[in-house]
Amino acid sequence: MPRKALIVGVGGVVGLAAAEHIAGLDGWRCVGVSRSACALPAGVEHLRADILDSADCERVFRAHPDVTHIVFAAVFEKPSIVSGWTDDEQISTNLRMLTTLLDAAAALAPALQHVTLLQGTKAYGVHLGPIRVPARETDPRTLTSNFYYEQEDWLRAKAAEKGWRWSVLRPQSVIGYARGNPMNMLMAIGVYAAVARELAIPFCFSGTPGCLQEVTDADLLAKAIVWAGTTEACDGEIFNITNGDAFVWSDLWPHLAEVLGVACGQPRSFSLEAAMRDKGPVWDRVVARHGLQPLGFAEAVGNWGFADFVFRYRQPQQASIMSTVKARRFGFGECVDTQEMFASWLKRLQAMRILPPAHG
Numbered sequence: 001m002p003r004k005a006l007i008v009g010v011g012g013v014v015g016l017a018a019a020e021h022i023a024g025l026d027g028w029r030c031v032g033v034s035r036s037a038c039a040l041p042a043g044v045e046h047l048r049a050d051i052l053d054s055a056d057c058e059r060v061f062r063a064h065p066d067v068t069h070i071v072f073a074a075v076f077e078k079p080s081i082v083s084g085w086t087d088d089e090q091i092s093t094n095l096r097m098l099t100t101l102l103d104a105a106a107a108l109a110p111a112l113q114h115v116t117l118l119q120g121t122k123a124y125g126v127h128l129g130p131i132r133v134p135a136r137e138t139d140p141r142t143l144t145s146n147f148y149y150e151q152e153d154w155l156r157a158k159a160a161e162k163g164w165r166w167s168v169l170r171p172q173s174v175i176g177y178a179r180g181n182p183m184n185m186l187m188a189i190g191v192y193a194a195v196a197r198e199l200a201i202p203f204c205f206s207g208t209p210g211c212l213q214e215v216t217d218a219d220l221l222a223k224a225i226v227w228a229g230t231t232e233a234c235d236g237e238i239f240n241i242t243n244g245d246a247f248v249w250s251d252l253w254p255h256l257a258e259v260l261g262v263a264c265g266q267p268r269s270f271s272l273e274a275a276m277r278d279k280g281p282v283w284d285r286v287v288a289r290h291g292l293q294p295l296g297f298a299e300a301v302g303n304w305g306f307a308d309f310v311f312r313y314r315q316p317q318q319a320s321i322m323s324t325v326k327a328r329r330f331g332f333g334e335c336v337d338t339q340e341m342f343a344s345w346l347k348r349l350q351a352m353r354i355l356p357p358a359h360g
Contacts, residue, residue: 002110004029005229006060006067008051008101009074011038013176013184014118017218018071018225019044023088025226033062033074037039038179051097057104065108069229070115072098072151077183077303085127086144088138094147099154106162114165114229117155119238120150123170126320127309134323137170137238156236165235167228172322173310175345177354180299185215186345188307190355191300192272193260194286195279197356202265203257206275207311209250209267214242214320217336227332234330240322244335247313255339259346261358271313273304290356 005022009015010032014185022030023043031045032038040046047063049056051074059135061067096224098117105112124135132139141149152168159166175186196203224241228234250267252285281298287294312318349355 001068002066003027003068003230004031004064004066005069005071005072005173007032007044007071009072010034010040010044010046011036011178011180011351012073013174013181013218014077014133014171014221015071015073016040016178017176017222018073019264021219021222022226026113031067033060051101051329052093054100054104057101058108060101063103063109066111066112066161067105067109068113070102070105070112071118071225071229072101072115075118086147088145091145091147091150095150095154098151102155102158106158112162112164113338114167115155115159116225116229117151117166117168119152119168119170121172121320121322122146123148123168124322126318129322133319134321135240136323137195137240137326159236160291165232167234167236168238169224169228170238170240170322171216171221172214172320174216174218174221175341177345177349179295181302183303184301185307185310186342186349188272188301188304189256189342190260190346190349191297192276192307193257193262194356195276195282197260197262198282198286198289203253203260203262204265204312205250205253205267206270206272207249207267207308207313208269208315208318210248210322211312212246213310214246215338215341216242217338217341220336223334224327229333234263237326237330239327239330239332240324240333241327242322242324243338243341244324245338246321247338252339256342256346259343259358260355269313270351271304272307272311276301276304278347286338286356289355290360292353292356295354 007015011034019032020041033047168335193203220291254264283297
């Protein structure tokens with residue numbers, strides 16, 4: 001049976017990677033939904049829609065009543081991302097985005113079979129303090145409200161009513177590229193290195209040294225999305241998805257510096273959000289000097305505060321490790337070497353003239 005995926009939030013890192021992967025699969029068609037225009041891979045149809053608007057959502061499904069799979073990768077963030085994670089408006093808005101879209105699907109998409117919901121380590125309370133190591137899908141919820149919980153509970157009930165299958169995937173910080181994404185660690189690292197190189201200062205890790213971390217490659221996550229959406233055993237299940245290895249940022253830093261062509265310095269704890277407030281003109285010089293794509297500083301890195309959070313600036317040495325044993329037991333065995341992944345993505349951005357070349 002032909003499959004048709006609707007990628008909601010296709011302009012983001014996860015949505016773009018999922019669309020690119022699905023568009024290349026035999027027997028699949030792919031439609032991407034986002035509120036604003038965005039460049040998409042060949043074979044992906046794009047629809048602009050505000051998923052808080054029921055009329056817009058109905059228009060999507062009237063055009064595509066044969067959608068079989070929905071990948072919900074859309075998210076609303078407050079301008080102050082980290083503090084916004086416990087904000088009532090942020091929580092209620094993200095819930096309304098899901099409910100408005102799926103209420104329209106329930107009425108107008110009779111072929112719908114499966115919904116994939118994306119979460120992350122906030123499900124384990126990483127934004128509130130130390131979490132269990134490794135975090136497992138069976139760990140209890142935190143007492144503090146979280147839009148992940150509200151969306152998941154609503155989807156459970158709606159899927160039971162409509163006979164849909166569903167799965168939840170929980171990646172760590174997702175590494176990939178999408179223009180204007182507010183939580184893009186890849187661009188934060190690349191732009192920081194380019195600014196340091198332009199100013200002839202060392203590229204120093206700015207967070208808490210020695211903290212064990214994981215990340216998730218966007219392309220690997222895209223494969224997991226298709227796996228969960230097409231494997232009946234995944235119905236009603238939650239899976240942690242990571243690269244499969246762990247690392248310490250300060251140990252990885254010299255390898256990043258080498259790929260980016262910048263002198264690596266010793267770790268120094270400072271806020272990138274504070275340090276980068278006045279560096280827009282420096283980035284503009286980098287763009288002009290190397291003939292890069294005309295990407296403004298604010299668009300290149302949407303939120304430096306998120307980088308401070310990931311690097312654990314002014315936070316205790318808090319490991320963030322999730323067990324991926326469950327996914328492997330259910331049949332998903334993909335893995336990626338994180339050091340090689342960073343090198344590959346950074347070189348890709350250099351080739352696209354989004355980041356400057358390592359030399360020259």
